[in-house]
Amino acid sequence: MAYPSTDYKEDEIQMARFAKALSHPARIAIVKLLASMDTCFCGEIVDVLPIAQATVSQHLKELKESGLIQGSIEPPKIRYCIEPENWKKAQKLFTDFWDQSYQLKVNSNLV
Amino acid sequence: MAYPSTDYKEDEIQMARFAKALSHPARIAIVKLLASMDTCFCGEIVDVLPIAQATVSQHLKELKESGLIQGSIEPPKIRYCIEPENWKKAQKLFTDFWDQSYQLKVNSNLV
DNA sequence: CAAATTTATCGTATATTTGCGATAAACAAT
């Protein structure tokens, strides 16, 4: 039951996609970890999170599919890191989104 | 199958909650509309979106439950607007989140 | 009071998400 993609603006669809990738605490924790550590191995992520290895792998897959992170094989491990291009795109989408509402923020302080 | 909330940081849970509220193009479109128009009636939102009235109502409910918007009754209509306090909270969570990764952004330009 | 307007809710169908154990796949080390 996918939404009709032609009916929304491309930016809204892309931002929703990124938001969805960040819509679970485990995935927030993962990208925060990657942003702070630059890179790290899958195993380190599994050690930090309170969920099973299979579930972590699934979250990593979703983050990869959103474009926010990438993995590279270093046998027998896999090194994960932020995908800089899409990360910047997401950063811009969200920054613009909140910036656009700055006027609102100011007004609300006056009420 | 809810995640064990004690195992994640409160900020991560709250940010995931906001991200989830923004994880659908219709809801992005709604909050953008509200942010740009200050307030508007439910009917205007229904007119703008490519989905049925019942579905819009459901999205509005989710946004209300996330705290990002609020509605006030003006019979027979309902006036919706951004909820300033939670909006600011969300704004800060996301701003801090992306700011924290600024170093990453700079590095990626050097690679 | 009856009719119209506006929005929420109910019921239902389908799809997606979340989680885990078990297992496979890829490779290193012995």
Next chain:
DNA sequence: ATTGTTTATCGCAAATATACGATAAATTTG
């Protein structure tokens, strides 16, 4: 070649999300 290490994938169960038509609820208008 067998064993160990690491990570992805499969299969399944349960929960949640998405969408809509039909209908209820609340209030205004005639």
